[in-house]
Structures are given as structure tokens and as C-alpha cells.
Amino acid sequence: MKLIIAIVNNDDSNAVQTALTEGGYFITKMATSGGFLRKGNTTFLIGTNDEKVDGALEIIKANAKKRVEKEPTVPPTEMGEFFTPIMVDVLVGGATVFVLNVDRFEKM
Amino acid sequence: MKLIIAIVNNDDSNAVQTALTEGGYFITKMATSGGFLRKGNTTFLIGTNDEKVDGALEIIKANAKKRVEKEPTVPPTEMGEFFTPIMVDVLVGGATVFVLNVDRFEKM
């Protein structure tokens, strides 16, 4: 039995939660913050059998890994001038995952 | 030394917290959410000596286990008609508990 503690960006937390629940995982979500900018993020507690740990990590990776996304930026423009947003590469996502051994598990 | 992580329903969290504190346990409470309906619940961190783990689990079970309770429901009624609530069985409570081994414990 393992306890997975996964810290993901808030933007990814819904996708991760939905995918894990559909994957049959029992998850508990906590609002947390961290990192240099003390940005809000999300920490999941996922209790699962040893052989299902890899599956959970794959789901987390698929939905929360660090990746480059195109995002529109608003270029500086004079008043009233029509502007077309330029798409720029932005680094998003990223997950940190700890897997801990569970001595004893009880459901009551 | 063990760290007990117990996830209980919000309705049971006060009873669990009071009983554990009276039982001499040091507890930390976190507001969390989980399950299919992403309902709010409560996660307790309980650090305790190995031989006191069973005692804590019993307290949690006594105060938070899954159980059937009678709850009044409001039957559909026409306007102004006097209604008598009917008592129905409702499944409440339920706790999920992980017991982890603590490598090192410090109080400063």
C-alpha cells in the first residue's frame, strides 16, 4: 500500500483530479502554496495498492507535466490601434510527486 | 513513532478532534476535499508512539465510521398542507486512515 503525495499547478488540478477519479483512484485534495513566488498550487493525497502506483504517476504526468504552450500576448499598442495578439511559447505545468510506504491502511 | 493520516467527513470532524485531544493525541487539522462529488472533508495528521496507534484508530472509528442514521425528509406536499417528516435511513460517516512510519521526530 502506498500514499502518493502529488503537488501540481492549480491550472492542471481539475484535469488531474478527473483523470485519477475515472482511473478508480481514491484522492484527497488540499489547497496549498509554494515555490519562489509562493504561488497557489494543489496537493493531492492518493492512497493506492503498490501495483497501481505507476498508473497514477502516468495519469499525473499526462495531465500535469511541465510543457510548452502557445499563449496569446497583448503587444504594447497606442490607444485605439487595432492589435493582433502574438502567440508566444510559455512554460506551464510541472508536478512533484512523493511516494511513501503505508504501514497500515484502514477504511471504516 | 507513526504518523496517522485520517480523512473523515466534515460532520464528524469535531467529534473526532475532541475525542483525540482528550485522548492525549497531538493533532493537526486540514480542510480538504475529495471523492466523486468533490465534497469538503477533513484530514487529520496525528503523530503518536507505535503503541498508541490502535487507541487513535479506535477513537476515529467510534466517532467517524460509516453508519446508518435516521434523518427526517420532507415529503412533497401541496401548499399549506401540514406535513409530517418521514424518517429515512441515510448512510453517513466513513473514515480512511493511513499509518506511516516516522523515521525521525523532533519537537523544538
Added chain:
Amino acid sequence: MKLIIAIVNNDDSNAVQTALTEGGYFITKMATSGGFLRKGNTTFLIGTNDEKVDGALEIIKANAKKRVEKEPTVPPTEMGEFFTPIMVDVLVGGATVFVLNVDRFEKM
């Protein structure tokens, strides 16, 4: 690889977070509550290599240990009477730290 779970007073949490971040530690912060008075406190999750655990504990101790501080109290006074606050010794701070072994660590 270890996961340090440190519970500190809210008054100390900023100092601890800043010092740990400057020390190069990756930390996640959770708002929690605990103790007899169910006072709000702060729980940090700190993932770190085995040989950096002592360093983290020293930082936590330096910034959050139980200590006596002089705090001004407002003596009872009649209306309009000029009062000079008296400095009294107050017990502040205090940290509880659990160090758990991490089976597996992934950053994605």
C-alpha cells in the same frame, strides 16, 4: 530522499519559508489548525535528499523554536489615564517535525 512535515506557528511561518527557500529547499505550505485552542498554524512539506535533512531542521529550529519573548501588555487603566505598557515574558513559537522516508520521488 525524505519528506519533512513541519508544523509551526503562523507567526513564524514567513521566516521559516523564506529561510528554507533561500537554503535551496523545495517547500509546500498548507494552512492548518491544531492544539487545544484549535489555533491556526502552518504545515510545511519539504522534500529533500537524506543528507540535507539536518540543514532543514536547523533552519526550522532557528526560525520557529519555542522561545521567550518580551511583549508589551496593556495594564488595566481608568479612562483617559496615560498608561505605559509593561513588558512581560511570553512563550512563543514551537515546531513539531516529522521526517518520513520517501520510497520514490518524481519530478515531471
